[in-house]
Amino acid sequence: MTFSRKLTLGILLLLCLTLSLGGGWTIDRNLDFALQRAQTQNAALHQRERSALEQALRTDGARNTVAAARTVLDYAAELQSAVGAQPFYFSVLDEQGTTLYSSLPAAVRYAAQRGAIAAGARQLSYTAEGSARYMLLASPLQGSLDGLWLVSAYDVAPLYAERDRQLRQYFLLETAALVLAGAAAALFSRRMTRPLRALQTAARSMAQGAYDRRVPVCGQREFDALGQDFNQMADAVESRMDALRQESARQSRFVAAFTHELKTPMTSILGYADLLRMGEQPAERRRQAADYIYHEAGRLETLSRSLLQLLGLEQEQIVLAPVAVRLVFGDVRRSLPEDFPATICTDCDPQAVVLAQRSLLGDLVRNLVLNAANSGPKDGAVHLGCRRQGDGWELTVSDTGCGMAAQELPRITEPFYMVDKSRARRAGGSGLGLSLCAEIARLHGSTLTFVSEPGRGTTVSLHLKEGRE
Amino acid sequence: MYPVLVVDDEAPIAELISITLSQIGLPCVQAHSGSEAADLIETRKFDLILLDVMLPDVDGFELMDYIRPTGTPVIFLTARTAVDDRVRGLKLGAYDYIVKPFAAPELLARVEGVLRHAGRRDTLxxxxxxxxxxxxxxxxxxxxxxxxxxxxxxxxxxxxxxxxxxxxxxxxxxxxxxxxxxxxxxxxxxxxxxxxxxxxxxxxxxxxxxxxxxxxxxxxx
Amino acid sequence: MKQSFLPTMGALLVCAALLGGPALWARLGDARRTQLVTARPVTAGALDEDARAIPVLYELHAGSTCTDPDAPAELPEPDPAELCAEAADPLAALAEAGVISDREKAGLDALLARTPDQYSRGADGSQQTLSLLWFGETTTAGLYLTRQAATGVYVSYSLPVGGDLDGETRLRTWLALLGMDGLGDWETADTDVPDTTALYSAKARATVCCTSGEDWLYLELRKGQSTF
CATH class of the missing domain: 1.10.10.10 (Winged helix-like DNA-binding domain superfamily/Winged helix DNA-binding domain)
Known part of the structure; x- marks a missing residue:
């Protein structure tokens, strides 16, 4: 059941309960009060009648039942003629229960009269027959004749009739009130919950993938706060989704590039191997096949090695220690093959000591040096430099080779991205070299900066923190 | 009877294809870059073109637009297994595609099929x-x-x-x-x-x- | 939709049922009311029922104070001996009840043995009076008794003896004699007059007072709250 409906029904039930209980109690109490007033009034009336009757009996000096009965009859007749139409209901009984006189209506049964007498002069009772309601008062008549009782009956049916009228009126009132309240509550709760429904719609559409849905402000403070929180959450979700999507796209690109880099040498290896095992090939073809297989396998080996290193680095946290830059440069120089095509020129501040991991930093520099050499520098040299920058040091590897176009620069550290494929292939490159360098730089808390101009050359720089001995 | 043009920047693969096809009497001409291929297409006629889509300088798909006017049937060579790449190539007018790595019999079957279909050669x-x-x-x-x-x-x-x-x-x-x-x-x-x-x-x-x-x-x- | 339909209908049915609540409550109340036997409200100024039941009190209140114009003021000459005999009974009752002491009773008996010098009987509204006088050398002893005509109960005594008992004791024992002590709310009333004690009962709406001296005593039962 919707909240707004629950609210409406709850209000309605509560109102109904309150009105019914309150109304029922009030109307009942009203009747009780009316009866009490009637009691007081009737007690006084009864007293007067009693006195009048006693006086009449006294005056007549009735000494026996018959005489008394006559007296009472005379009295009643006199009363009738004096007062007129208004009925006085009373009866006079003696101790044995004989009725001397009675003007009581049939509704007041003999048993009720006896009951009233039994109740005594200090109490009063009621009797009901059908729709007739009477209040009975019985008192002993004092006088010369003992044992006479006066029983008066007063009609209280009008009070009950009034009460019934009140009930009917109240019923109509209550019904009208409930209908109005119900309508108002329904309307109001729908209005109140409109912001909630807006929120619900937004949440639902978000669940189905529309991450750009936001909730508008509606003016109610509580709902606005909720709406704002929802919007913030939606923002967070959207940006997270974007990030995930980008990540996923990046991974797809990586897998696609990797697959390609893998399949290409595999094609050669498989193809030539297949050729060789089919039949006796001519000697030249055999030699060439074996050569291709060997070289492509070598490519695969380089690829797997670089990839493992790259993946390994991504998981790693390295420990940085103070390292002298000139030592690193020395390591790199020694690691290069004898027939390295370019010469290494070093311009390093001897004081330079950085926070680094020696072997990784060496790998980084070595890769950059290899790239620089492959770019075909005009002066045949690769320049290594290290100088102060801020409170740290800047390492540079520069060449005067073929350079790179500006639009290439953002992508060069992507895995498997090669600016000049044919050149890289010839050099046995896998496209992972710069990715590795970028990862090593990241582990050192820094990034590589590339400045390049096609035809003029390239400079790669890296900022490292000062490493105190 | 014109030769078959093999376009792939990987020399070993181009050579492999060449060897395989020449076994059934199809002479081949190799091109190792998109520009080289374009020059050859311009100057010579071919019965079939085998085209690697991942060329360093030119997108293989772009080269298709260049080849289409000549009416020469094309078979794509691709390492990518993504369906949309294959569909794209076929939509651009290629007859068929081969996924790397491929086995010699598969290559021969495709080539024979396309040549027959295109009516370029009889494959007898x-x-x-x-x-x-x-x-x-x-x-x-x-x-x-x-x-x-x-x-x-x-x-x-x-x-x-x-x-x-x-x-x-x-x-x-x-x-x-x-x-x-x-x-x-x-x-x-x-x-x-x-x-x-x-x-x-x-x-x-x-x-x-x-x-x-x-x-x-x-x-x- | 169906799931919310049932509770909604249920709630609405409960509301409809509750609408009939007041009527139901009223019916239940009626059953109670018609069986009710409850205390009757006390009418202001009415005599308490217990007091009313005592004839002397009823007669006290109901009796007329108007003199019957037709009745003779003084009845025909009574017989003095007869009157003395008539007076003896109430006095004996007083002595037996302890309202007067034996010594006082003896004094009265002595008086009654002599023939009164003056004697009469009278009617005063609903009351009858009896008066006896003895002249002495220095003093005159008088005996006045008043009683209710309807009940025959003596409501006032004026006696030429006294001094043996205190006022309150006399009054309390007199109340016992009259049978009115059962009402239980006879309280001492203020009298500014010395030698006078009065007891008032709210239920009876009557006062009994006693004025006594060395050798005289006056007891009276009066209607209402008297001032002295």
Missing amino acids: LRAWDVVVDPEARTAAKNGVPVPLTPHEFDLLLALLHNRGITLYRSALLELVWGMDAEPSNRTLDIHMSRLRRKLGWDDHIRTVPRVGYMLEEEETP
Whole structure:
């Protein structure tokens, strides 16, 4: 059941309960009060009648039942003629229960009269027959004749009739009130919950993938706060989704590039191997096949090695220690093959000591040096430099080779991205070299900066923190 | 009868394709870059173009637009398995595609299929007085049809595809009977002798002892 | 939809049922009311029922104070001996009840033995009076008794003896004699007059007072709250 409906029904039930209980109690109490007033009034009336009757009996000096009965009859007749139409209901009984006189209506049964007498002069009772309601008062008549009782009956049916009228009126009132309240509550709760429904719609559409849905402000403070929180959450979700999507796209690109880099040498290896095992090939073809297989396998080996290193680095946290830059440069120089095509020129501040991991930093520099050499520098040299920058040091590897176009620069550290494929292939490159360098730089808390101009050359720089001995 | 153009920046692969196709008598021309290929397309005519989509300088798909006016059928070579790449290529007008890495028989089947379909060449294989239709799987000597069992026909095809090469017995068994079957060597010899008899090629199918069989090449006059 | 339909209908049915609540409550109340026997409200100024039941009190209140114009003021000459005999009974009752002491009773007996010098009987409204006088050398002893005509109960005594008992004791014992002590709310009333004690009962709405001296005593039962 919707909240707004629950609210409406709850209000309605509560109102109904309150009105019914309150109304029922009030109307009942009203009747009780009316009866009490009637009691007081009737007690006084009864007293007067009693006195009048006693006086009449006294005056007549009735000494026996018959005489008394006559007296009472005379009295009643006199009363009738004096007062007129208004009925006085009373009866006079003696101790044995004989009725001397009675003007009581049939509704007041003999048993009720006896009951009233039994109740005594200090109490009063009621009797009901059908729709007739009477209040009975019985008192002993004092006088010369003992044992006479006066029983008066007063009609209280009008009070009950009034009460019934009140009930009917109240019923109509209550019904009208409930209908109005119900309508108002329904309307109001729908209005109140409109912001909630807006929120619900937004949440639902978000669940189905529309991450750009936001909730508008509606003016109610509580709902606005909720709406704002929802919007913030939606923002967070959207940006997270974007990030995930980008990540996923990046991974797809990586897998696609990797697959390609893998399949290409595999094609050669498989193809030539297949050729060789089919039949006796001519000697030249055999030699060439074996050569291709060997070289492509070598490519695969380089690829797997670089990839493992790259993946390994991504998981790693390295420990940085103070390292002298000139030592690193020395390591790199020694690691290069004898027939390295370019010469290494070093311009390093001897004081330079950085926070680094020696072997990784060496790998980084070595890769950059290899790239620089492959770019075909005009002066045949690769320049290594290290100088102060801020409170740290800047390492540079520069060449005067073929350079790179500006639009290439953002992508060069992507895995498997090669600016000049044919050149890289010839050099046995896998496209992972710069990715590795970028990862090593990241582990050192820094990034590589590339400045390049096609035809003029390239400079790669890296900022490292000062490493105190 | 024009040559086949093989465009792939990976020299070994281009060479491999070239070798395979020349076995069935299709001369090949290799191009190792998109620009090189464009030049060749401009100046020469080809019966078929095998095109690698991942060329360093030009997108293979872009090259398609260049090739289409010539009406030359194209088979794509791709390492990517993504469906949309393949569909894209086919939509651009390629006849077929081959996924790397590929096996020689697959390459031959595709090429033969496209050539036949495009009507560029007949893909009949000819050796001496015998004409073999790989599609119809028929062989005729001097115009007279020669009835051959399926295995015999496959053997004939294998020999024709590797003219002048001594095929290893194990290779022949694998090509004809498949990797899972385990026929005996006797089976191979029996089939080969029956083939020789039916075609009258006792001299042309040479037995290389302990190695295998070879179909001789015709001497070019 | 169906799931919310049932509770909604249920709630509405409960509301409809509750609408009949007041009527139901009223019916239940009626059953109670018609069986009710409850205390009657006390009418202001009415005599308490217990007091009313005592004839002397009823007669006290109901009796007329108007003199019957037709009745003779003084009745025909009574017989003095008869009157003395008539007076003896109430006095004996007083002595027996302890309202007067034996010594006082003896004094009265002595008086009654002599023939009164003056004697009469009278009627005063609903009351009858009896008066006896003895002249002495220095003093005159008088005996006045008043009683209710309807009940015959003596409501006032004026006696030429006294001094033996205190006022309150006399009054309390007199109340016991009259049978009115059962009412239980006879309280001492203020009298500014010395030698006078008065008890008032709210239920009876009557006062009994006693004025006594060395050798005289006056007891009276009066209607209402008297001031002295």
